Amino acid sequence: xxxxxxxxxISRRFSRVWNRNLVVYRKIWLVNFLVPLLEPLLYLxxxxxxxSALIGQVPYEGKELPYVVFIAPALLSITMMYNAFFENxxxxxxxxxxxxxxxxxxxxxxxxxxxxxxxxxxxxxxxxIATAIMLLVVSLFGLIEYPQGLLILPLSFLGGLAFGAxxxxxxxxxxxxxxxxxxxxLLITPMFLFSGxxxxxxxxxxxxxxxxxxxxxxxxxxxxxxxxxxxLHAGMILSVIYLLLLTxxxxxxxxxxxxxxxxx
Amino acid sequence: MADTVPIxxxxxxxxxxxxxxxxxGLSFQLFPGECLGLLGPNxxxxxxxxxxxxxFSPMNGGSLKVFGIDIKTGWxxxxxRIGVCQQENNLDPDLSVLQNLELFARYYDITKxxxxxxxxxxxxxxxxxxxSEDKVTSLSGGMMRRLVLARALINNPEMLVLDEPTTGLDPxxxxxxxxxxxxxxxxxxxxxxxxxYMDEAYRLCDRLIIMDHGKILVEGEPVDLIRxxxxxxxxxxVNPGPEVxxxxxxxxxxxxxxxxxxxxxGREDDNLFELIGEKFCTxxxxxxxxxxxDVFLRLTGRELRE
Ligand SMILES: Nc1ncnc2c1ncn2[C@@H]1O[C@H](COP(=O)(O)OP(=O)(O)O)[C@@H](O)[C@H]1O
Ligand SMILES: [Mg+2]
Numbered sequence: 001x002x003x004x005x006x007x008x009x010i011s012r013r014f015s016r017v018w019n020r021n022l023v024v025y026r027k028i029w030l031v032n033f034l035v036p037l038l039e040p041l042l043y044l045x046x047x048x049x050x051x052s053a054l055i056g057q058v059p060y061e062g063k064e065l066p067y068v069v070f071i072a073p074a075l076l077s078i079t080m081m082y083n084a085f086f087e088n089x090x091x092x093x094x095x096x097x098x099x100x101x102x103x104x105x106x107x108x109x110x111x112x113x114x115x116x117x118x119x120x121x122x123x124x125x126x127x128x129i130a131t132a133i134m135l136l137v138v139s140l141f142g143l144i145e146y147p148q149g150l151l152i153l154p155l156s157f158l159g160g161l162a163f164g165a166x167x168x169x170x171x172x173x174x175x176x177x178x179x180x181x182x183x184x185x186l187l188i189t190p191m192f193l194f195s196g197x198x199x200x201x202x203x204x205x206x207x208x209x210x211x212x213x214x215x216x217x218x219x220x221x222x223x224x225x226x227x228x229x230x231x232l233h234a235g236m237i238l239s240v241i242y243l244l245l246l247t248x249x250x251x252x253x254x255x256x257x258x259x260x261x262x263x264x
Numbered sequence: 265m266a267d268t269v270p271i272x273x274x275x276x277x278x279x280x281x282x283x284x285x286x287x288x289g290l291s292f293q294l295f296p297g298e299c300l301g302l303l304g305p306n307x308x309x310x311x312x313x314x315x316x317x318x319x320f321s322p323m324n325g326g327s328l329k330v331f332g333i334d335i336k337t338g339w340x341x342x343x344x345r346i347g348v349c350q351q352e353n354n355l356d357p358d359l360s361v362l363q364n365l366e367l368f369a370r371y372y373d374i375t376k377x378x379x380x381x382x383x384x385x386x387x388x389x390x391x392x393x394x395x396s397e398d399k400v401t402s403l404s405g406g407m408m409r410r411l412v413l414a415r416a417l418i419n420n421p422e423m424l425v426l427d428e429p430t431t432g433l434d435p436x437x438x439x440x441x442x443x444x445x446x447x448x449x450x451x452x453x454x455x456x457x458x459x460x461y462m463d464e465a466y467r468l469c470d471r472l473i474i475m476d477h478g479k480i481l482v483e484g485e486p487v488d489l490i491r492x493x494x495x496x497x498x499x500x501x502v503n504p505g506p507e508v509x510x511x512x513x514x515x516x517x518x519x520x521x522x523x524x525x526x527x528x529x530g531r532e533d534d535n536l537f538e539l540i541g542e543k544f545c546t547x548x549x550x551x552x553x554x555x556x557x558d559v560f561l562r563l564t565g566r567e568l569r570e
Contacts, residue, residue, distance in 0.1 A: 011340075016370045023367060024358040100354035106320055107348035108371035108419075109340050264281070264321055 006255045009113035017110065017118025018125065025126070036079060036130040040137045043075050044068055047198075060200055061231070072143040073225040074197035076152060077159065079134050080127045080224075081217055084160035085188060087123040088167035089180045095119075096171065102262060116258050120164045120251065127160030128153060145230030152227050159220045162243050165250040166216075172257025191217035196225075216246055269332045270295055271423050271454045272317060278325030279312045279478075286312040288478035289326070294423070299455040301469035303462075303560060305569040309478040310458040311351055311427055317456065318348045318425050331422065344372060347416035351427040353408045355400040361411060362387065362396040365418055372419040379418075386414040390444065406437025413444060424448065426457040430464060442467060462556035472556075474563055481563045486556055494518075494558035495529035499536045500550040508544035520562065529554060 025032055048068035057064035095101040105115050135152055138144060144152075170183050194208070195201075195217035201209050212218050219239035226236050272294040279287035287309045294300045302310045315321040316328060319339035328335045330342045356364050362383055369379035387393045390410040392403075400408065409429065416424060429445070430438040438461075445468055449455060459465050465472055466486045474481045474489070482489060490496075495518060501508060504526045512519050517536070518529040530536040537551040 013371070013373065016367075016373075019370060020356075020359075020367050023363065027358075099357055100352060101356055103320075103350060103352070104354040104356070104368075104415075105371060107318055107343065107350060108368065109344040109373070110371050111340070264315075 009111040014114040014118040021122040036133040072138045073228040077220040077224045080156045080159035083127040083130045084123040084164035085167040088164040123164030124160030131156035148230040162247045168254035273329040276326035280324045301465040301472045302458040304475040346423045347421035349426045369418045390414045423454040494554035496532045499528045501526040502548045
């Protein structure tokens with residue numbers, strides 16, 4: 001009930017908060033663009049040239065895929081996760097705690113909920129921008145099927161919302177900025193490794209597969225890979241529902257913990 | 265003033281932080297065009313009070329109307345019509361001086377073009393046009409404070425709320441801020457401010473509330489408060505001997521007995537200095553006008569806070 005009331009405090013003014021972050025982002029757009037531009041090249045060289053020779057083909061959904069084709073969608077998914085999660089943890093925490101940006105905003109007609117919604121949507125936007133740049137790079141290597149591959153962009157927004165809102169929950173509860181190491185070590189890094197990113201989940205023992213299916217990144221990778229290969233399958237609907245549900249549940253929790261933290 | 269709608273109408277305001285009461289049944293009004301000052305030692309509840317007024321903190325009791333609007337339902341409209349300088353300078357360090365104003369204007373739904381015009385005008389008003397492209401982190405403390413003031417004016421507010429507007433500034437910067445505030449006041453802006461500086465309160469405020477422990481101690485115009493609680497003339501006797509102590513205790517004059525000093529408060533025609541001076545001023549006596557600081561110390565005590 002309280003959650004529902006809080007969501008009602010969100011107005012279209014949240015876009016002003018989003019806009020503030022965009023203005024700051026544009027100031028150093030070159031640096032911001034450089035990472036998603038170069039990162040896939042690093043990975044593709046290391047895995048594509050180096051590891052591929054050892055691995056060769058990867059079995060996936062009854063087919064044999066070259067290793068770079070297999071990991072390209074995973075790199076995109078990881079980018080979505082990292083951009084949104086890091087934006088709404090470290091960067092949001094700095095604005096909230098050190099710069100007192102939210103305090104200043106709360107003296108204007110913005111509500112706390114406008115501010116947090118603006119931050120999370122901004123995190124998702126960063127995910128979209130980084131994904132778009134990286135998508136361009138990996139497409140040049142012919143690793144993405146079009147037109148289905150275009151759906152990766154809206155997917156990066158959904159993934160960004162899910163991971164950004166999750167990050168914002170931690171921002172609402174960590175006592176200090178160093179404490180983000182904990183969710184990163186316990187959640188982000190295991191997901192990076194065990195979400196069907198660098199090897200298919202089927203190779204894991206059953207119990208590990210079950211755990212893997214609970215991880216949000218598994219579903220993001222599943223969707224992204226289907227779109228990149230241009231092969232849509234029924235399991236993808238479940239993954240979309242999973243990510244939507246996660247967002248719808250975690251977003252109000254982020255509002256609650258941030259209200260607890262900031263409204264005195 | 266009885267028939268004008270008060271800008272602020274606070275009744276029995278209460279604020280409790282996990283068991284400790286910061287504001288304990290405070291009632292006051294601010295009338296249009298008036299400057300009201302909240303004075304009180306650290307922890308008296310000044311910040312807690314004004315945070316409720318600008319809808320930052322929810323209240324734990326009482327009722328509060330701003331512009332005649334109930335703050336519980338109309339907080340967004342109220343916030344749109346007031347300007348706030350918080351106690352900390354929370355300028356946006358990621359943005360330039362000009363952008364700090366322009367983007368803040370956007371939070372009020374001011375159009376981009378109006379935001380630009382208004383930002384330029386305000387930079388002129390605070391004499392910072394020449395720094396408009398600089399990072400705010402490169403500004404001096406006084407410049408930052410002026411910029412915070414300009415930012416609070418970006419929406420052409422009908423009321424200004426200032427939490428310690430000049431704390432930590434050098435005398436030049438304080439006077440810079442005061443001059444701007446006096447101009448705004450002359451233009452009819454209603455102001456609610458808190459301060460630790462008695463000269464600031466005396467110079468800027470039409471009316472003062474001295475508070476402690478979340479409650480109002482006294483309320484009134486600065487001159488009246490001084491007359492009521494510190495008289496007109498003050499004589500300070502340095503290192504007083506036992507005779508003078510006894511003389512004053514039996515004389516019936518308003519006074520404070522300190523360890524190494526007696527402060528004696530009287531009226532102009534009491535001729536205190538003449539009375540005391542000839543007999544007892546061995547180590548030195550100081551004769552001066554009564555000030556707000558006397559009132560403040562007499563009412564809130566001389567012990568250190570926090
Ligand atoms: N966020 C808070 N949490 C707990 N206690 C607080 C908080 N803010 C203020 N207080 C307490 O409330 C009292 C009043 O504080 P405040 O309103 O800041 O006083 P002032 O501004 O007059 O110095 C103090 O005892 C202070 O410790
Ligand atoms: Mg204070």
